[in-house]
Structures are given as structure tokens and as C-alpha cells.
Amino acid sequence: MTEPIYMSKSTFAARIGRSPSYITWLKDNDRLVLAPDGKLVDVLATEAKIQETADPSKAAVAARHHQDRLQRGVYNQLDTAIESTPSTPLPSPTAVGALPDFQKARALREHSLAQLSQIELLKVQGSLVEREAVETSAYNSGRMLRDQLLRLCSQVAPELAGMSDPWEIERHLTTALRRTLEDAERLSSADLDHAISPS
Numbered sequence: 647m648t649e650p651i652y653m654s655k656s657t658f659a660a661r662i663g664r665s666p667s668y669i670t671w672l673k674d675n676d677r678l679v680l681a682p683d684g685k686l687v688d689v690l691a692t693e694a695k696i697q698e699t700a701d702p703s704k705a706a707v708a709a710r711h712h713q714d715r716l717q718r719g720v721y722n723q724l725d726t727a728i729e730s731t732p733s734t735p736l737p738s739p740t741a742v743g744a745l746p747d748f749q750k751a752r753a754l755r756e757h758s759l760a761q762l763s764q765i766e767l768l769k770v771q772g773s774l775v776e777r778e779a780v781e782t783s784a785y786n787s788g789r790m791l792r793d794q795l796l797r798l799c800s801q802v803a804p805e806l807a808g809m810s811d812p813w814e815i816e817r818h819l820t821t822a823l824r825r826t827l828e829d830a831e832r833l834s835s836a837d838l839d840h841a842i843s844p845s
Contacts, residue, residue, distance in 0.1 A: 652686040661689070672696070702748045787834035794826050 653661065655669045672678040672692070677699055679691035768774035802822045809815050 648690060650681070650691065651689040652681045653689055654685075655687055658687040658689060658692070662693075703752070783834075787830070790833060791827075791830045794830050795823075798822055798826050 656666055659666045659669045669678065669687070677692070677695050679688040679695055680686065681688050765774060802819065805818060806815055809818065
């Protein structure tokens with residue numbers, strides 16, 4: 647196992663070619679590993695953590711910024727003690743453990759957000775409604791229709807009792823049924839509109 651290397655925060659900032667404020671940002675975002683004394687930076691652990699938690703989609707930008715820093719001669723400002731320290735390569739992902747696939751997770755998140763946006767759009771357009779509201783409305787409509795049809799018997803029975811012509815009875819029943827079904831349709835439509843309309 648490699649011995650840990652400890653440096654002050656400013657020395658570590660110079661080592662990685664960043665400003666001291668970046669080291670503060672790393673600490674605030676729990677990406678800075680400190681020595682047991684809490685004052686010095688554990689260089690190898692911090693570099694590994696930075697690599698683990700890096701956003702892969704920003705790799706090209708990070709490489710470009712790193713190249714710019716090299717061209718400005720940031721490393722020329724390092725003192726001889728740092729230059730004599732052998733640079734240790736960053737551990738490979740397999741050495742640190744299997745890293746989650748950031749791109750797949752991000753793609754899944756974007757896909758889910760797009761689906762939610764589509765659902766909200768369909769709701770606003772009235773093409774999509776709450777399932778529970780429709781089921782409740784359908785149940786209430788069916789129950790209301792059943793009750794109206796059962797009530798129809800007691801309403802038309804006295805009128806049919808005095809009729810003897812089968813054609814007249816059929817016409818009277820058809821008219822009563824049609825009126826009952828039209829009333830049920832009107833009430834069901836109003837109930838459904840009320841159930842699915844946004845509150």
C-alpha cells in the first residue's frame with residue numbers, strides 16, 4: 647500500500663494548479679480528504695476522491711483548463727521541495743472500486759424528466775386525467791343508471807296497466823327508456839366533467 651502524502655492546502659493547490667479558493671470549494675463539497683490532524687491535505691486520497699466524483703461530461707473542459715494553466719506556467723512557480731516530490735499517478739477506476747455510470751444515470755434522469763413534462767402537457771391539454779377520478783365517475787354513473795332504470799318500472803307500471811295494444815305498450819316503454827337514458831347521459835357527462843376538470 648502506498649504511503650500517504652500530506653501537504654498544506656496552499657501547496658496542494660499549487661500541485662494541482664488551482665487557486666486556494668478551489669481547495670475551499672473542495673472542502674465545502676466534501677471532496678477534500680484531510681490528514682488525521684485536520685490541517686494537512688491527504689494528497690493521494692484527495693486526488694482519488696476528485697477523480698471518483700468528477701462529472702465525466704466535463705472532462706474535455708477540465709483538460710482544456712488544465713492545459714491553459716500549464717501554458718501560463720503555474721507549475722514554474724512551485725518550490726523545489728514540491729518539484730522533488732515524485733508525482734503519483736491517479737488510481738484507476740478499478741483500483742478505487744466500480745464507479746457508477748454517470749452518463750447512464752444522467753440519461754435516465756433526463757428521460758424521466760421528459761416523461762413527466764409530457765404527462766403534465768397532456769394534463770394541461772385535457773388528454774390525460776387522473777385514473778381515480780375517472781374510475782369514481784364511472785362507478786357513480788353506472789350506479790345512477792341502474793337506480794334510474796329500476797325506478798322506471800314503478801313509474802311506467804300504472805300507465806301500462808291500462809293499455810292493451812302491444813304496439814302502444816312498446817312505444818310507451820321505448821319513450822320512457824329513451825328519456826331515462828338521455829337523463830342519465832346528461833348527468834353522467836356533467837359528473838365526469840366535474841370529476842376530471844382541474845380544481
